[in-house]
Amino acid sequence: MTVNPSLWTRMEIASRRMTPVMLTVLASLLTVIPARIPALQPVVPLWPMMMVFHWSLYRPDLMPVTAVLLIGLLHDALIGAPIGLNALVFVMIHGAVNSQRRFFTRKPFGIIWLGFAVVSAAGLAAAWLLGSLWNRHVLSPDALIFQYLLTLGCFALVFRLMLGWQRVVLGQT
Template sequence: MRPTFWQRLDTFARHLTPVALTLVLVILNVVPTHIPGIARVLPVLPLIAVFYWSIHRPHLMPAPAVFLIGLFQDGLTGAPMGLHALIFLAVQGVVLFQHKFFMGKSFFVHWLGFGLVGAGAALLSWGLLSAFYVTLFAAEAIAFQYVMTVAAFPLFAFIFSRWQQAFLKLD
């Protein structure tokens, strides 16, 4: 039996949720807190989402969407345009390259993998920012941001796994 319009619309909306959740995390990342300098050390929440969904639902987090999410992050944070787009695409590329390794592994393997991939993303961010501003950028802020991002991974991985069980179980 052919699905009705509403069933197709429901499926389409469910398939958009990984990208939509990542966009919400981009916005959450730039919510004003009125604490001076906090933006430099807040976790990069969209990086967690790109990593998670690239493992569990890679077909729902396509590269063009990751690129646009990165540009959106750059536009809202004031970072050089393309910085986060390149970093998010690099993270997605590494995860997709190692997809067979990550499939079926425990949470701790995913967390360790995120720690390693996140370290590469932090180094790439530091290198690109240093090259863009033609000076050695302070590594302490990026290192602390990396630690905060890795520390936030379990909470968001739990939220995403529950979301996946509740809304994406039909795939």
């Protein structure tokens, strides 16, 4: 029995092209594993936000806005947030990054990190505002600020891992 090599080739290409979305879904699943820090509520970095930023910047063809929306809805369901809250934030980040792709092209990591800092701060501020409106009282920003700082600190790791993934798995430099 012979196997059509073009079928296997097409399957391999399809699986490689799905990896940014699948990695972002995995990142969303990792978010529900809390890091226990004394005197603070469970806080984890916003792994999916980092992934949405990265893939929207470097491979928007593999991270379409519909996938970002669905990942946001999944993330909301996983963390118990109002459905649509993070979906809206992730779509806003996707749009902001896509609108500035030309600016970020070939910029050093420091500029990209600064861009992520600004975009993620705006996204978290929007999430805080919408969450406060949803709960009908002003939410304490303490955990959100810590989560923001933790996310900024972890961004370099995610950035390097995803650049390596692009080179090895997606065959892109």
